Amino acid sequence: MKKGLLIVVSGPSGVGKGTICNTLINKNKDIYMSVSATTRKPRNGEIHGKSYYFLSEEDFKQKIKNDEFIEYAKVFNNYYGTLKSVIMEKIEAGKNVLLEIDVQGALQVKEKYKEAVMIFILPPSLEVLKERIIGRGSENDKTLNIRLNEAQNEIDMLHNYNYSVKNADLKTACKQVEAIIIAETCKIKIKKQ
Ligand code: 5GP
Numbered sequence: 001m002k003k004g005l006l007i008v009v010s011g012p013s014g015v016g017k018g019t020i021c022n023t024l025i026n027k028n029k030d031i032y033m034s035v036s037a038t039t040r041k042p043r044n045g046e047i048h049g050k051s052y053y054f055l056s057e058e059d060f061k062q063k064i065k066n067d068e069f070i071e072y073a074k075v076f077n078n079y080y081g082t083l084k085s086v087i088m089e090k091i092e093a094g095k096n097v098l099l100e101i102d103v104q105g106a107l108q109v110k111e112k113y114k115e116a117v118m119i120f121i122l123p124p125s126l127e128v129l130k131e132r133i134i135g136r137g138s139e140n141d142k143t144l145n146i147r148l149n150e151a152q153n154e155i156d157m158l159h160n161y162n163y164s165v166k167n168a169d170l171k172t173a174c175k176q177v178e179a180i181i182i183a184e185t186c187k188i189k190i191k192k193q
Helices: 017-027 057-065 084-092 103-112 126-136 141-155 170-186
Strands: 006-010 031-033 069-075 078-083 096-100 117-122 163-166
Touching: 006 017, 006 103, 006 170, 017 031, 017 096, 017 170, 057 069, 057 078, 069 084, 069 103, 078 084, 078 103, 084 096, 096 103, 117 170, 126 141, 163 170
Parallel strands: 006 096, 006 117, 031 096, 117 163
Antiparallel strands: 069 078
């Protein structure tokens, strides 16, 4: 049985990676979007087990001790992580699994799972990214600057990824990510002797 792909999508806050991932999974029923665990409080409309597994810090730390995560990271003061139990079984069963995670977590995945397909979503420019974050209306001057600095730090890690997709136009960006997944599915994998 051919294993599924482990597809990692990262990019700065506000770049639209969540929208790209949701568009992809709504269109492609053969792609499974991993549900992460987090210590962040649920936002309006978020459902436990669907949006995230919302855990207490104590439970999250216990799972770190038990080695239950393929990766985890502290992002904007909360823990986020991908549970091995959520994704490895699906990959072994031939399903493509999509992880939308930050750069720190993505590097851990790459270290542990060399075949991971690493995709980075870029904004058209930092100026456009700034306008998009301001447009969401959720940040003050201080947190806006934190997010923009963080965005630059993340973009500096681009060389760790296999592909970059610029999100200037949502439809084009989705098409490009889809094309990457199709190409990776057709790729001939040579087993090392
Ligand atoms: P939010 O709180 O807005 O849903 O997500 C904040 C950030 O956490 C985003 O950059 C998102 O990609 C990242 N994130 C979500 N789930 C995970 C995860 O399982 N692991 C890691 N490392 N980052 C995650």
